[in-house]
Amino acid sequence: MRTEPLLVVDDVVVRFGGVTAVDHASFVARSGRVTGLIGPNGAGKTTCFNVISGLQKPTSGRVRFGGRTISHTPVHRRARRGIGRTFQRLEAFGSLTVGDNVRVARDIRAGLLGAVRPSRGDVGGLLERVGIAAYADERADSVPTGVARLLELARCLAGDPKLLLLDEPSSGQDETETEAFGVLLRDLAAEGRGILMVEHDMDLVMSVCDELHVLDFGEVIATGTPAEIRSDPAVQRAYLGYSDAGSETRTDLQPVETTAVIPAVTPSTPRNSAEGALRAMSTDFHGDPGGTS
Amino acid sequence: MSSFIAYTLFGLFSGAAYAIAASGLVLTYSTTRVFNIAHGALGMVLSFVFWDFSVRQGMPTLLALALVLLVVAPAIGWFIARFVARDLGDAPASVSLVVTVALLVMCIGVATQVWPQESRTILPFFAGRTFGIGSATITAHQVITILASVVVATGLYVLLTRTRIGTAMRASVDNPELLRLFGGKPEQVAALAWMIGVSLAGLAGILLVSTVGLDYYALTLLVINAYAAAMLGRLTNLPLTFLGAMGLGLLTSYFPGYVHLDGFLAQVQTVLPALFLFAVVVALPQAQLRIGQVKGIVSAPLPSPRRTMGWSAALLLLVALLAGALSEANLLVVGRAAAFGIVMLSMVLLTGYGGHISLAQLAFAGVGALTYAKLGEPTLAGLAVSVLVSAAVGALVALPVLRLTGLYLALATLAFASIMDKVVFQADWAFGFNGLLPAGRLSFLGHSVSSTGAYVVVMTLFLVLVAWAVLVLRRGVVGRLLIATRDSAAACGTLGLDVRWFRVGLFALSAGMAGLGGALYAGLRQNIGSGDFIYFNSLLLLLFAVVAGVTSVSGAVLGGIGLTALPELQSSYPSVAGMFFVAIAVFAILLAKEPNGIAGHLFRLGRWAQDRVAPRIRANLPRLPGAGGEDDLASESEGVAHAH
Numbered sequence: 001m002r003t004e005p006l007l008v009v010d011d012v013v014v015r016f017g018g019v020t021a022v023d024h025a026s027f028v029a030r031s032g033r034v035t036g037l038i039g040p041n042g043a044g045k046t047t048c049f050n051v052i053s054g055l056q057k058p059t060s061g062r063v064r065f066g067g068r069t070i071s072h073t074p075v076h077r078r079a080r081r082g083i084g085r086t087f088q089r090l091e092a093f094g095s096l097t098v099g100d101n102v103r104v105a106r107d108i109r110a111g112l113l114g115a116v117r118p119s120r121g122d123v124g125g126l127l128e129r130v131g132i133a134a135y136a137d138e139r140a141d142s143v144p145t146g147v148a149r150l151l152e153l154a155r156c157l158a159g160d161p162k163l164l165l166l167d168e169p170s171s172g173q174d175e176t177e178t179e180a181f182g183v184l185l186r187d188l189a190a191e192g193r194g195i196l197m198v199e200h201d202m203d204l205v206m207s208v209c210d211e212l213h214v215l216d217f218g219e220v221i222a223t224g225t226p227a228e229i230r231s232d233p234a235v236q237r238a239y240l241g242y243s244d245a246g247s248e249t250r251t252d253l254q255p256v257e258t259t260a261v262i263p264a265v266t267p268s269t270p271r272n273s274a275e276g277a278l279r280a281m282s283t284d285f286h287g288d289p290g291g292t293s
Numbered sequence: 294m295s296s297f298i299a300y301t302l303f304g305l306f307s308g309a310a311y312a313i314a315a316s317g318l319v320l321t322y323s324t325t326r327v328f329n330i331a332h333g334a335l336g337m338v339l340s341f342v343f344w345d346f347s348v349r350q351g352m353p354t355l356l357a358l359a360l361v362l363l364v365v366a367p368a369i370g371w372f373i374a375r376f377v378a379r380d381l382g383d384a385p386a387s388v389s390l391v392v393t394v395a396l397l398v399m400c401i402g403v404a405t406q407v408w409p410q411e412s413r414t415i416l417p418f419f420a421g422r423t424f425g426i427g428s429a430t431i432t433a434h435q436v437i438t439i440l441a442s443v444v445v446a447t448g449l450y451v452l453l454t455r456t457r458i459g460t461a462m463r464a465s466v467d468n469p470e471l472l473r474l475f476g477g478k479p480e481q482v483a484a485l486a487w488m489i490g491v492s493l494a495g496l497a498g499i500l501l502v503s504t505v506g507l508d509y510y511a512l513t514l515l516v517i518n519a520y521a522a523a524m525l526g527r528l529t530n531l532p533l534t535f536l537g538a539m540g541l542g543l544l545t546s547y548f549p550g551y552v553h554l555d556g557f558l559a560q561v562q563t564v565l566p567a568l569f570l571f572a573v574v575v576a577l578p579q580a581q582l583r584i585g586q587v588k589g590i591v592s593a594p595l596p597s598p599r600r601t602m603g604w605s606a607a608l609l610l611l612v613a614l615l616a617g618a619l620s621e622a623n624l625l626v627v628g629r630a631a632a633f634g635i636v637m638l639s640m641v642l643l644t645g646y647g648g649h650i651s652l653a654q655l656a657f658a659g660v661g662a663l664t665y666a667k668l669g670e671p672t673l674a675g676l677a678v679s680v681l682v683s684a685a686v687g688a689l690v691a692l693p694v695l696r697l698t699g700l701y702l703a704l705a706t707l708a709f710a711s712i713m714d715k716v717v718f719q720a721d722w723a724f725g726f727n728g729l730l731p732a733g734r735l736s737f738l739g740h741s742v743s744s745t746g747a748y749v750v751v752m753t754l755f756l757v758l759v760a761w762a763v764l765v766l767r768r769g770v771v772g773r774l775l776i777a778t779r780d781s782a783a784a785c786g787t788l789g790l791d792v793r794w795f796r797v798g799l800f801a802l803s804a805g806m807a808g809l810g811g812a813l814y815a816g817l818r819q820n821i822g823s824g825d826f827i828y829f830n831s832l833l834l835l836l837f838a839v840v841a842g843v844t845s846v847s848g849a850v851l852g853g854i855g856l857t858a859l860p861e862l863q864s865s866y867p868s869v870a871g872m873f874f875v876a877i878a879v880f881a882i883l884l885a886k887e888p889n890g891i892a893g894h895l896f897r898l899g900r901w902a903q904d905r906v907a908p909r910i911r912a913n914l915p916r917l918p919g920a921g922g923e924d925d926l927a928s929e930s931e932g933v934a935h936a937h
Contacts, residue, residue, distance in 0.1 A: 053787050079789035091784035093777045104777040107770045108790045152784075159789055 004067050006031045006194040007052065007163055012061030014047050014218070021047040022058070023218035029163065029196040034189050036205045036226075037198045039215035040238060045198040046088050048215070049165050052196075053085045054078045066162065084161030086152035088168045088198070094141030098151050101140050102126055105158035126154045131180060145172030150181075157188075164188065166197040170204050182208045206230070214238065295428035300550045301543065302426065306435040307518075308542020309442035310501045312535045314519035315526075316449055317493030323529045324462045324486035325374075326382035328700050330393040330832075333516025334400035335491050336498025337509060339366055341408050343499050344415050344507055354418065358499065366495040370488035374480075377882060378487065386699030387650050388885050391839045394832050395881035397513065402874025404509050417503040438500045445493065446535055453531075462486060510829060517711065518545075520704060521570035527577065541569055560716045567715075571708040574701050575693045594896055601764060601846075605757040608850075612753040616746030624745045626857055628817040631752040632658075634853030635810030637838050638759050638846065643803035644835075645844040646767060648779035649796070650699070652831045653690060653706040654807045656713040657683045659826030661808025662732070662815040663723055671733030671741070671816060679812040680805045687804020691797040710828035718823035729822040732815035745817075752813050756853075759806055760846045775799070833859070836881045842892030851892060 005028040014022040022044040029035040037045050050056035052063055054075035062071045070078055093101050102123045127133040130150040135143050140151060149169050156164060170178045178201060185208050189195055199205050205212065206226040214222040214229060216238035222229055229235055318332050329335075339361055346357035377396060381389040417434035424431050453459040461482050497519070498512055505511050518541055525537030545565050552558055561568070596604070615627060636658050643649050664679040665671075694705045719726045734742050735751060742748045766772050774795065778785050782792045815821040837856045842848025859877070863870040884890055 055783060055786070074791070075786035076789050076791045079787050083787075085787050087784065091781040093780040093784070095776050095780055096773065100773055101777075104773050104785075105788045107774060108785065108788045155784075155788065 004064070005029060006066060007196065008062075008064040009048065009052065010062040010064065012048070012051055012063065013059045014044070014051060014056060015059045020218050022051065024061070025215065025218060025220050027213040027220055027223060029194045030211075031162065031194045032189055032192050033210040034185055034195045034197060034208050036209035036212040037196060037215060038200075038202075038205060038212060038229075043215040043238075044218040045215055046167055047218075049085060049167055049196075049198065052165060053083055079159060079161075082160075082162030083165065084156035084159055084163070085165035086149065086156060086167055086169060090145070090148045090152065092140040092148045092151050092155075094139065096140055097137050098132065098140055098143060098147075099123055099127065099136040101151055102155050102158050105155040109159045123158075126157055129157070130154045130184065131177075146170075146174075146177060149173075161193065163194040163196065166195065166199070168198055168200060170199060170201050178204055296550065298427055298429035300546045302429060302431045302435065304543035304546030305539065306431075306438050306542070307501075307504075307546060308539035309439045310497050311518045311522055311542055312442045312538035313445050313493055313500065314497035314516060315522035315534045315538050316445055316531055317490040317497070318516075318519055318523045319526060319528055319531055319534050320449065320462075320493070321486050321490035322523070325378060325483045327378050327389045327393065328528065329396070329490065330390065330516075331396035331400055332490070332494050332519060333498075334397040334513040335366075335369065336494035336501075336516070337512035338400045338404050339369075339491075339495030340415070340498040340502045340507060340512060341404050343495075343502075344413055345408070348413070348415065361499070362492050362495055366492040367488035370491035371484050373491070374484040374487035378483070379480075382483075384886065386703075387644070387648070390650055390700060390703050391835065392882050392885045395836055395878040395885070398832065398836060398874050398881075399878035401509050401513060402871040402876075402878060404871070406869070406871025406875070413507045415499075415502045415507060434500075434503060441496065441500065442535075445496070446531070449531060458482065458485065514711075514829065517570055517708070518566040521566050521573055524570060524573045524577065524704070537573075541566060544569070560719060564712045564715045567708040567711040571705055571712070574697065574705045574708070577701070595764065595767060596846075601761065604847075605761070609750070609753055609757060613750050616750050619746075621745055624749050625817065626861060628745070628749040628752050629814065630854045630857035631749065631756045632810045632814035632817065632853075633834075633856045634756045634850045635759050635813065636807045636834065637841070637843075637849035637852040637856075638756075638763055639803040639806035639810070640834070640838045640843055641846060641849045642763055642766070642775075642806065643799060644838065645842075645848075646772065646775040646779070647796075647799050647803075649799070650703045650835070651706045651800070651803070652703055652828075652835060653710040653713070654803070655826050655831040655834055656710040656828065657687055657804035657807035658811030658814070659713065659718055659823075660686045660804075661811035662821045662825070663718065663730075663811075664808070665812035665815050666730040666732040666821050667723075669733070671735050673735070673737065676735065676809070676812055680809045683808020683811070684801040684805030687807075688797050688801040690804070691800035695793045695796065707828070707831070710831050714823065714826065714828040718826055724821070724823040727822065727824065729820040730815075731820050732818070734816050734819065735813075748817055752817060755809065755813055756850070759809065760849070763846055833877075836877055840877065840880045840884055840890055842890030844889050845892045845896075847895070848890050848892035 007029040009025060009027050012022055012025050013020070025044070025048060027035075027037070037048065039045055047056060051058045052065075054070075054073060054077075058071065062069055064070065065078070065081060065083060068081075070081070073081070093104060096104065106123065124133060124136065127136055130153050132143075132147050132150045132154065135147055135151075140148060143151070149172060153164075153166065153169060170181050173181060182204055185195060185197070189210075197205075197209070209226055212222075212224060212226055212229045213220050214232070214235050221234045221238055222232045224232065314332065314336060318329060321332075322328050342365055343357055343361045346352045346360055347354050352360070373396070377392060378389075381392060417432060418437050419433035422433035424433070424436065451459075453463060461478075462485070501515065502512065505515060519538070522534050522537035522541055525540075526532070526534030545562075548562055548565060552562075612627065612631075616624065619627065636654055639654055639657070640651070643651055643654075661679045661683040664682040665675060668675045668678060670678070690706065690709055694702055697705055718724050724730055734748055736742065742751050767775070774785070774790070778790070778792055778795060785795075786792050811826070814825070818825075834856065837852040837859075838849070841852030841855055843852075855877075859873055863873055887893055889896070
């Protein structure tokens with residue numbers, strides 16, 4: 001009998017009013033593997049992360065972690081069971097230094113006793129590991145975006161999580177930094193952690209991930225190895241917006257110059273068409289340096 | 294049956310007036326994202342203006358009404374939109390809250406200054422004209438009010454859905470930038486919303502004034518009914534707001550008619566709207582944990598322990614010297630400042646470090662004072678019990694409001710404070726209505742601190758100890774967690790912190806501190822009553838805390854002194870008493886975006902003096918003997934540099 005994967009997302013639906021952000025999504029992430037979650041903007045990737053980490057209640061569906069259903073477990077308990085995450089829109093503690101950000105994570109981990117008797121724990125080592133030790137004494141709201149993302153990762157690692165949810169971890173990094181980051185990811189996976197990553201840098205995704213899930217309009221439209229995904233017609237359609245992708249198969253998934261027509265969004269435009277307009281504008285999913293999408 | 298109709302008619306009348314007020318509130322909020330705490334206060338001021346025009350100057354009623362609603366009110370609204378509320382929508386909830394509280398206090402200041410206390414009456418419209426409905430009668434004034442609410446409702450509906458500017462108003466709240474991009478002018482839209490909003494506040498005030506009376510506070514606080522109705526419509530839904538207002542009007546009308554009012558229930562009746570508000574705010578589905586951008590605030594620098602020790606010693610010495618020199622009456626003032634200082638320190642912990650705005654700190658102080666007086670055990674043990682009871686009440690309040698933040702938390706705590714004030718403190722088993730309870734001076738190991746001078750020194754000692762405790766907490770693990778939860782509660786949750794229970798603990802700790810202040814104050818005065826904990830003063834407490842600097846211990850001490858000085862100054866210069874309110878409000882509005890308040894400026898001044906003036910003095914004085922404080926100064930300026 002095969003053991004259950006570390007994380008199982010089972011038929012999860014999330015609706016906000018009339019908008020379905022996640023539509024019967026099912027996918028898994030395994031220990032020791034890097035799993036990618038990709039898809040165009042607005043495909044529901046971050047909402048999936050919110051459901052897994054407990055910040056968002058799903059309308060229906062289940063989340064299982066380590067063989068137990070955690071759909072109704074509060075955020076902090078999921079964290080204590082070993083789910084760590086970073087945020088697409090950064091959530092570093094801006095008024096604290098980079099080092100103190102990690103110290104807070106360590107203190108939370110240590111629990112009540114830690115509040116009385118500060119636990120040891122290698123804050124410097126964690127910063128060193130993600131490569132931002134030089135920023136230890138700077139305020140977190142003054143460091144570059146790329147550093148803040150790595151800080152969130154270091155903060156996460158202070159809790160020694162079994163599963164890491166990384167939301168666009170490499171945006172704001174340059175090429176060499178991304179390369180180093182890829183090595184770090186493989187390292188973390190080699191320690192036996194499961195990594196589930198939302199990422200728009202396709203080079204990184206294709207080189208680091210063991211398995212990919214592609215989301216579009218909240219649905220999982222494809223699952224497979226990077227090579228399989230690269231040649232999947234449904235993925236081409238979702239990314240490129242072609243109704244018939246079979247005739248023109250692209251193999252690189254590089255950014256496409258789209259001449260997206262931006263319809264005028266007047267205040268009176270109904271919500272649905274405004275959404276459509278936003279989707280049209282954001283077809284250029286690739287390379288969003290600020291991560292402000 | 295006839296009484297039922299009469300109650301219904303009166304309920305519809307009050308409901309209609311609340312609906313007019315609430316719809317103004319909703320219009321301003323849904324367009325500018327500023328919840329105007331001062332809505333009722335503006336209505337109060339406009340009612341006074343109406344009185345001035347129609348009664349004092351003898352204008353025809355219709356002309357006076359038109360002038361107030363179509364000229365004066367829009368002018369005030371435009372002024373607020375232009376100079377006070379600008380950019381407030383994007384600011385943190387705490388900033389817009391403080392600014393509108395300041396506006397409220399300013400209104401009261403202006404009204405008391407321009408129209409000093411005297412008996413004034415405004416007759417209802419068409420006084421004496423009544424219509425019979427069955428066996429009940431309805432006055433012409435009530436009919437006009439109900440009709441006016443229908444006109445307002447229809448007018449707003451047409452404005453928002455059928456006109457260009459109305460569409461722009463609805464768009465503006467979602468995204469003013471996008472509106473600007475498409476040729477709209479968010480500033481104009483906001484100005485219009487404020488103009489209409491203030492005008493509706495005026496209309497509601499004028500319609501209610503013949504029932505409520507022309508009173509500074511009654512009209513101002515009547516707005517709680519409007520808050521409650523607006524909250525039911527989640528501050529954006531006008532039909533639900535109207536429904537809520539009518540429901541509340543009927544409820545407050547039926548309640549005294551059909552519930553046998555004696556003792557407890559009679560008091561409950563006065564807080565029905567507050568209960569309604571509390572229930573609505575707590576029951577409302579809340580937004581999920583906020584996920585946003587990295588934000589940090591520049592905190593006031595933390596002083597080094599040596600520096601803290603130095604200032605503490607200086608403060609104690611000063612008070613000890615004063616204790617020997619001052620008269621009994623002046624000593625009471627100093628003691629009062631120390632008590633308020635302790636209450637302010639509870640706000641430093643909760644608001645300054647934790648980022649939660651509570652308008653119930655004075656109520657917690659009242660709980661401490663009440664427990665201390667009721668126990669009749671003026672010892673450290675009695676004091677400790679008072680603190681524990683306050684802490685327990687604080688935790689109890691925190692439980693239902695666990696999920697609330699910002700504005701919602703502030704309103705829920707305001708409602709709680711008014712309930713405590715009216716139902717608990719004024720109850721016969723507590724202080725009693727206008728009653729006083731005796732309270733003893735503290736005694737240590739059997740020695741009572743009976744002289745006022747000595748007692749004031751003891752209070753100052755407690756102030757210093759609490760300040761130390763706050764600083765120790767801030768420097769340690771808990772302080773780091775406090776800042777972290779303020780910056781991002783969501784991140785703390787995903788790191789494994791149970792944010793809600795952390796907050797319950799924080800509320801309990803803060804309430805306990807406020808309770809200590811209250812209990813010590815009771816001992817100082819040797820008697821204490823509900824009049825010392827009027828919930829309106831919670832608003833002043835917040836203003837002084839923010840103006841003086843709610844992020845630092847020094848700010849708390851300054852705030853305590855300021856809050857004590859205010860009534861003293863007002864009674865010394867009664868001719869300009871209202872101007873003091875106006876002054877503090879102006880300060881608060883100017884300082885609202887400076888998170889560290891006056892204390893922050895003082896720290897900066899101190900740093901400037903160290904950097905610029907001190908070297909010069911040192912250069913002129915060849916050798917300073919015993920420059921012991923030098924490393925201390927260095928560490929302080931490091932702290933400052935660090936914070937920037």
